[in-house]
Amino acid sequence: VDDHVTDTLAAGAQLCHDDTVRFTVANSRESIEWLVSQGVEFSRYPDEEGFHLTREGGHSHRRIIHAADATGRAVSEALTNQALKRDSIEIFQQHVAVDLVVRGGRCHGAYVLDRKAGHVRLFRAKFVVLASGGASKAYLYTSNPDGASGDGIAMAWRAGCRVANMEFNQFHPTCLYHPQAKSFLVTEAIRGEGGRLLSSTGERFMQRYDERGELAPRDIVARAIDHEMKRLGSDCVYLDISHKSADFLLHHFPTVKARCLELGIDITREPIPVVPAAHYTCGGVMVDHRGKTDLDGLFAIGETSFTGLHGANRMASNSLLECIVFGRSAADAIAERIAEPQAELRIPDWDESQVTDSDEDVVISHNWDELRRFMWDYVGIVRTNKRLQRALHRVELLQQEIREYYSNYKVSNDLIELRNLAMVAELIIRSAMQRKESRGLHYTLDYPETLPEALDTILDPGHRGGDKT
Incomplete structure (x- = not known):
């Protein structure tokens, strides 16, 4: 536990909240045992005596449990299957939230677009949990799926919640560089297992930037790759793991191996072309150790939230851990209050009487492209x-433009996401302008030094400025 805490604090450039780091790590084993009990098939050693642990950037030794090279998928599929088995859980597909319903300083639900019906419905709820991911789709190159448009962060901000540290956007150093490889992430575990980064001239370069080489934290590796590409005028760099045996690569990295082969790249014989891409939003909606936001009845979990765990740079794999630890903590907090009586409030249905269908959807796609x-x-x-x-x-x-469009036309999925992404982009920009130093993932040529005191950047919707605390 102490080593994991120390590594996290170091990766976070002295900006992690010590109490949150210790809370997360102290609850890690129990949370992972719970995942195992829910049917997550983590990789084991061939003799079945124990789980295989790997090592990634920023970690001092092997401690990461994984499911080959698709851990996120394994976790989400197992938990989705468990949810589908529960009669008490109702799942609404093809629905997207528009805004939270706030009355009397409390969240009472959300207005939600039914995409198939084309109408907005009112969903009432005693408690609401935002778990909609981060905002990496604000950037042109990203490892994230299309839904990572900052919806939860934008909705919470509009509802009156503070956000923190939005300037810290983690760029994953190694996304596959190929015209047909949209958003394909080449796992950091490849570097953990001995993968070497090579410039376009075939030379290793990471030792020139950090003594930890390829195992330096992601911000250092991403900046090094960015610098090498600009220095040499190259479109990408290369990640070489071909010195490992074919059996080793098939066992440890089946997803990467298969996807590369589909594109004509044999990782057992040649290096993988890679570029940095927006990957993780370290900031988000401010919450406590139970996931509670500034607004009563509203919780935020995972990448939507700001817990203080990641500081100025998330250490590899701490994000999945944070999701489970804080998700369970929020569930306990809600369970304690679920029986509390609530006053019956009259909440109006969504009013579509003053808007029309748009005949200018091309504006949305143009604005989306310009923003990114x-x-x-x-x-x-x-x-x-x-x-x-x-x-x-x-x-x-x-x-x-978006406000004018939103006021005159019926909402659509694309308009909702564009509106939210533009809002979160503004929060990222304003947070970055507040920080007069370089720290972790925020690197500025105008303030290249790191200040002696590490402070969070907090934006309050009560006033459009920001403050450090």
């Missing part, structure tokens, strides 16, 4: 004051 491009160019791996000012000006103009 200027965020990549101006608010990416390396930042400057001038780039951030340009980005803020662009996002403010974009939001004016």
Whole structure:
């Protein structure tokens, strides 16, 4: 436990909350045992005597339980299957939340678009949990699925919740670089098992940037790759694991091996072309150790939330752990209060009487593309004051267009996501402008030094500025 805490604090560039780190790590074993009991098939040693543990960037030794190279999928599929078995759980597919319902300082549910019917419905709830992921789709290149558009963060902000540390966007160093490989992540475990990063000239370069080489934290590796690509004018770098046996690669990295083969890349014989891509939102909606936000009745879990665990840079695999630890903690908090009586409030249905169907959906796709491009160019791996000012000006103009569009036309899935993504992009930009230093994932040429005191950036919807605390 102590070693895991120490590694996390080091990776987070002195900005992690010590109490949150210890709370998460102390509850890790119990949470993982719970996952095993729910049917998650983690990888074991061939003799079946124990689970295989791997090592990733920032970790001092092997401690990461995994399911080959698709751990997230294994966890989500097992828990989805468990949810589907429960008669007490009702699942609504093809629904997307529009906004939270807030009355009297409490969350009472949400307005939700039924995408098939094309109408917005009112969902009442004693308690609401936001677990909608991060906002990496704000960037042109990302490892995330299309749904990672910051919806939960934007809805909580509009409902009056504070957000923190939105400037810390983790860029995963190794996404597959191929025109047909949309958002395919090449797992960090490859570097943990001896994978070597090579420049376009075939030379190893990580030792020039950090003595830990390929096992340095992700922010250092991503910046090194970014610098090498710009220095040499290359489109990508290469990750080479071909010195390992074919059997080893098939056993440890079957998903990566299969996907690369589909694209004509044999990882047993040649290196994998990779580029950095937006991967993880370290900031989010401020919560306590039970996942509770500033708004009574509203919880936020996982990448939507800001717990203080990740600091200025998330250490590999701590995100899945955070989801389970805080998810269970929030469930306990809700269970304790679920029987409390609530006053019956009259909440109006969604009013569509003043809007029409849009005949200009092309505007949404153009704005979406513009947003992601200027965020990549101006608010990416390396930042400057001038780039951030340009980005803020662009996002403010974009939001004016979105507000006008939102007021006049019926909501759609694309419009909801664009509205939320633009809101979260503004939060990222404003947070980055508040931080007058380089720390962890936030690197700016105008303030290259790290300040002696580590402070969070907190934005409060009560006033549009920010403060450090």
